[in-house]
Each structure stands twice: as C-alpha cells, then as structure tokens.
Amino acid sequence: MVMVSFNVIICGGGLGGLACAIGLKKKGHNVTVLEASSTLSEVGAGIQVPPNSVKILKEYGIFDKFEKLVTRPKNIILRRYDTGAPLSTTPLDPDMTETYGNPYLLIHRADYQRFLLEAATELGITYKTGCRVKEVDPETATVHLESGESYTGDVVVGADGIRSKVRDTAVVTEEVVSPLPSSNCAFRATVPKEEMLSDPVIAHLMTDVNSNCWIGYRRHVMAYPIRNGEMYNIVMSHPGQASVGKWNEPGDVNEMRNHYKTFDPVVRQLLTHVKSVLKWVLADLPKLPRWVSKSGKVVLIGDAAHAMLPYLAQGAAQAIEDGATLAEELDKITSVSEIPTALLSYQKLRKRRPETIQAGARKNGDIWHLPDGEEQEERDALMNARDGHNPDQWSDREFQQWLFGWDAFTSTYPKA
Ligand SMILES: Cc1cc2nc3c(=O)[nH]c(=O)nc-3n(C[C@H](O)[C@H](O)[C@H](O)COP(=O)(O)OP(=O)(O)OC[C@H]3O[C@@H](n4cnc5c(N)ncnc54)[C@H](O)[C@@H]3O)c2cc1C
Missing domain, CATH: 3.30.9.30 (D-Amino Acid Oxidase; Chain A, domain 2)
Known part of the structure; x- marks a missing residue:
C-alpha cells in the first residue's frame, strides 16, 4: 500500500527502464520515462526470458498478454561445434515450471519492448521519446536533456544502458567508467x-x-x-x-x-x-563503487549499473529484477526525506547478485570457448556426466537454483 506518491524520472526506456516504470507505477508513484530514441527500436534479435524474470511479469499482472508472443523451448542443448554432438542438455519445459514455478521463454526483443511499453502506458506512465539525457544534477534530482529541457523529480533512475550519462554525471563522478569490450x-x-x-x-x-x-x-x-x-x-x-x-x-x-x-x-x-x-x-562493466549518488536521489539499474556478457542470458532479467526490488524498497518509506535510505537499501539488497552473474557470464564464455585439447575433453566429460558439478553454469544444478530461484520482491529464495 502506497503511503506517499513520489515523482520518479526514469532515464532510458529499454527493457529495464520500462519494467521499472511498471513496478513503480503499480505502487502508485508518478512515473516519467525519458527515452533518447525517437522510435521503438526494431532490432531483429531474440532474447531469452528466464524464470526469475517471468516471475516478475506475472506478479505485475501482465504475463497473459506476454505469453502470446513467446516460444517455449524444451531444452538448452550445448553441442560440439564441428559435429553437433550434444555435450550437455538442460531441460526447460516443463521442468523449469515444475522446479521454479515459472517457465523459461524465448521472445523477439522488439515484441518484449513493445509489450512492456503498452503495459506501462496502459497503467498511465508518461513516456517521452526524443529525450536524450545530457546530465543529471544529483543534488536537485534534475535531468537536463540535450534539447535544453529539464525535468526535476524526487528520485531519478538511470536506466540508460552501458554508456549511461546518469552514471557518469551523477553517480560515479570521480572517474570515467569505461565499458570493458x-x-x-x-x-x-x-x-x-x-x-x-x-x-x-x-x-x-x-x-x-x-x-x-x-x-x-x-x-x-x-x-x-x-x-x-x-x-x-x-x-x-x-x-x-x-x-x-x-x-x-x-x-x-x-x-x-x-x-x-x-x-x-x-x-x-x-x-x-x-x-x-x-x-x-x-x-x-567493471564493478562500480556505488549505484546510488552521494546525494541519495539518483540510482542506477540494469546495464547502466552492471552490463554483463550475454553468456548466461541474464542482462535484461537482472535489469527487471532491479526495478522490482527498487519499487519494494521505495514502498517501505513514507516521506521524500527517506528516499536516500530506500535507495541505499536497494543497493545493499541488489548489488552483489548481478555482479556475481557478471563474473559467472565471463567464466561461462571462457568455458564455452576452449580450444580443442585436454581441457576441452575434461570439460566435455564433466558436461556429459549429468550428476555432480557441471562446468556449464546454466546446467549446474546449484548455480541454476541460485540464478532462477530468486524472488526479487522479497529478496529471498522462496521456501521449498
Ligand atoms: C548479444 C546479446 C544477447 C543478449 N541476450 C540476452 C538474453 O537472452 N536474456 C537477457 O536477459 N539479456 C540478454 N542480453 C542483455 C540485455 O540485452 C541487456 O542486459 C538489457 O537490454 C539491458 O536493459 P537496459 O534497459 O538496462 O539497457 P538497454 O537495453 O541498453 O536500454 C537503455 C535505453 O536507454 C536509452 N538511452 C541511452 N542513452 C540515453 C540517454 N542519454 N538519454 C535517454 N535515453 C538513453 C536507450 O535508447 C535504450 O532505450 C543480451 C545482450 C547481448 C548483447
């Protein structure tokens, strides 16, 4: 139940920004999304939607529409590059639903983005395109656009991706955080x-x-x-x-x-x-020193905070988890003066999880991309063993439980 309605400005209307807007709007806040592009990107690419993000879409009450756009794969099959021989099979449908309560899905990125935008605008958020953020004043929570326009809120969310202006001008200002290609x-x-x-x-x-x-x-x-x-x-x-x-x-x-x-x-x-x-x-990205400005009014989510390699297919899922946890923490306070406390609590609950996944994704890339030889043969034998530790983290039972079993609303693992 919302005790107070904050004015929230979200910079960036990608998957993370839009999902965050939905989470905050459902808690009763006034939400404005400022997106640099003038049209919705139609980049022709698929994206995997793991159970930890499906859980959030369901909780927001928007899953039914979403379900019509998806494909449900039976397995993830890792194969040897030259023969196609299966090395490791991770059962997905119906196993993920049986184990984690939610399915593992595949979707076109443009469909996902359009669907989130429709859901957000139906809820009544304000979505403005052609609004490229130039800088953010962390003391006044004011967003300055390249066009010369400005917007001031109670809190500013930086959801503007790996090359975030919000991060560089308001949150980590002591050095330039360059993405690591x-x-x-x-x-x-x-x-x-x-x-x-x-x-x-x-x-x-x-x-x-x-x-x-x-x-x-x-x-x-x-x-x-x-x-x-x-x-x-x-x-x-x-x-x-x-x-x-x-x-x-x-x-x-x-x-x-x-x-x-x-x-x-x-x-x-x-x-x-x-x-x-x-x-x-x-x-x-490297680990950031903080996700919240020293003023306590500006906060980062998604790729702006923790861009990761795609080798665990979790970047967007983590961005969506960020928004859910942020909305919960803001829901626990009753005045504007408590916003810094809520943002720091969000940072404490969230920061380590995506950073662990960042490192896990790097590691999975190294494991997948081994040259043929002794190490690759050992890897393949372990992948085939089916019990015990699987070097592919996606298939490793323990890591999978940690990855897919998370509840971003309570920041806990639900009891079995
Ligand atoms: C090859 C590849 C495959 C992937 N596969 C998966 C997958 O299967 N599953 C998964 O969960 N993740 C996957 N990811 C990761 C996922 O795409 C990202 O983590 C996710 O898009 C991050 O969302 P975001 O909203 O934080 O940032 P972005 O998607 O980068 O969105 C940022 C938004 O901010 C806007 N913006 C930028 N600068 C400004 C500015 N100055 N002012 C205003 N707006 C601005 C941009 O136009 C954009 O709309 C993959 C990534 C890659 C590269």
Whole structure:
C-alpha cells in the first residue's frame, strides 16, 4: 500500500527502464520515462526470458498478454561445434515450471519492448521519446536533456544502458567508467519460418523447439525459434570488434560465414539462409563503487549499473529484477526525506547478485570457448556426466537454483 506518491524520472526506456516504470507505477508513484530514441527500436534479435524474470511479469499482472508472443523451448542443448554432438542438455519445459514455478521463454526483443511499453502506458506512465539525457544534477534530482529541457523529480533512475550519462554525471563522478569490450563480437540474424521449413537439412531446428548452442574455440552459435515460431533467431559470437553500445552496425555476411566454416554442416547450411547480419561488440562493466549518488536521489539499474556478457542470458532479467526490488524498497518509506535510505537499501539488497552473474557470464564464455585439447575433453566429460558439478553454469544444478530461484520482491529464495 502506497503511503506517499513520489515523482520518479526514469532515464532510458529499454527493457529495464520500462519494467521499472511498471513496478513503480503499480505502487502508485508518478512515473516519467525519458527515452533518447525517437522510435521503438526494431532490432531483429531474440532474447531469452528466464524464470526469475517471468516471475516478475506475472506478479505485475501482465504475463497473459506476454505469453502470446513467446516460444517455449524444451531444452538448452550445448553441442560440439564441428559435429553437433550434444555435450550437455538442460531441460526447460516443463521442468523449469515444475522446479521454479515459472517457465523459461524465448521472445523477439522488439515484441518484449513493445509489450512492456503498452503495459506501462496502459497503467498511465508518461513516456517521452526524443529525450536524450545530457546530465543529471544529483543534488536537485534534475535531468537536463540535450534539447535544453529539464525535468526535476524526487528520485531519478538511470536506466540508460552501458554508456549511461546518469552514471557518469551523477553517480560515479570521480572517474570515467569505461565499458570493458571483450575480444568477441556478436552477429545477429533471423530467418523466416517458411525458409527454415523449406530446407530439409535445417527444418528440424524449427519443429523440434530447443535452444541450440554450438560451442568451439573463441566462437559459438546460439539459435532458437522466436515470435511464436514465426522466425528463427541466430546469435553468433566470434573474435572481432565493433563500437560499444551500438546495436545495429551492419556486418559482412561472407565474413560471418567464414567464421563458422569448420562448424557442424547443419550450422553452415543454416547460415546459407542468412541474407544480412547486424553486429555488436560484447562488453561488460567493471564493478562500480556505488549505484546510488552521494546525494541519495539518483540510482542506477540494469546495464547502466552492471552490463554483463550475454553468456548466461541474464542482462535484461537482472535489469527487471532491479526495478522490482527498487519499487519494494521505495514502498517501505513514507516521506521524500527517506528516499536516500530506500535507495541505499536497494543497493545493499541488489548489488552483489548481478555482479556475481557478471563474473559467472565471463567464466561461462571462457568455458564455452576452449580450444580443442585436454581441457576441452575434461570439460566435455564433466558436461556429459549429468550428476555432480557441471562446468556449464546454466546446467549446474546449484548455480541454476541460485540464478532462477530468486524472488526479487522479497529478496529471498522462496521456501521449498
Ligand atoms: C548479444 C546479446 C544477447 C543478449 N541476450 C540476452 C538474453 O537472452 N536474456 C537477457 O536477459 N539479456 C540478454 N542480453 C542483455 C540485455 O540485452 C541487456 O542486459 C538489457 O537490454 C539491458 O536493459 P537496459 O534497459 O538496462 O539497457 P538497454 O537495453 O541498453 O536500454 C537503455 C535505453 O536507454 C536509452 N538511452 C541511452 N542513452 C540515453 C540517454 N542519454 N538519454 C535517454 N535515453 C538513453 C536507450 O535508447 C535504450 O532505450 C543480451 C545482450 C547481448 C548483447
């Protein structure tokens, strides 16, 4: 129950900012989202939605609409890059629901964003596009836009991604926090359902619904159907460089195919159907000294606070968890003067979890990208063993429980 309604300004209307807006609006706050882009991004790429974020969508009461847009994979299958032989299979549907109470889903990023925007605007949040944040004054909680306009609230949320202006101008001001580009880039592409089904070598990828991931030296291909089976999504991680934070640089299709010339014939056949690719560098952030400004009025969520490599598919999920916990902590106070206490409490409850996942994602990348040899053979034997510790953290029972079992509203693990 809301005792007081705060004016909250969220900088950045990506997945994290929009979900946070929904969480705060449902608690009765006045929410304005300032988004730099003038239109909703239609970047053609899939995203995995793990049980820990499905839980939040359900709690917000918006899951039913969302469910119509998703695909439910049966398993995540890690495969040897050159033969396609399965190395490790993580059962997803119905196992995730049985174990964690919520399913593991796949969705088109643009559908996810559109759905969250619709839900947020139906609830009555104000969403302003073409509002590029230049800087934030942490003392007055005032957001200054490049256009010259300003907005002042009781609290400012920085949800403006890996190159956050909110972080750099109001939260961590003593040094420039540069994103850490990894040595890998990702190509992203989609193939329409009809084209997939017309080719007998790859049709099974569409009809036998799984997340497949072929792992090899410094490269992998992660692929799965999205948009309720309307298209096939392919993410191809490989050594290379692109601009940090740019999600839509065109890539070279021949270069892309060349990167995977030693891969499973099924992958190579799949890639013959790719007409164009986008690429971006995979980068993360170092641990930040704080997520809350010294004034106690500005707070970071999502990639602005803890951008991570995608090797555990948790970046957006963690951004969504941040918003849920932030709304709970603000709900515990009754006056504007207590906002710094609520924000620090949010930081205390949250900071370590995404930072652990950041490190876990780096580690998973290293494990997936081993060269062939003794270490890779040991890894494969452990992955196949099925009991005990699995070097792929996604499949490791203990890590999985920690990752997917979290309740961001109570910041606890529900009792079994
Ligand atoms: C290849 C790849 C695959 C991934 N797969 C998954 C996955 O399967 N599952 C998962 O959970 N995560 C995944 N992620 C991570 C996920 O995409 C991010 O963690 C997530 O998008 C972060 O959301 P965000 O809202 O914090 O930031 P962003 O998505 O970066 O959104 C930031 C928003 O702020 C806006 N903005 C930026 N600067 C300004 C400014 N100055 N003023 C106003 N607005 C501004 C931007 O336009 C954008 O709308 C993947 C990432 C990559 C690179």
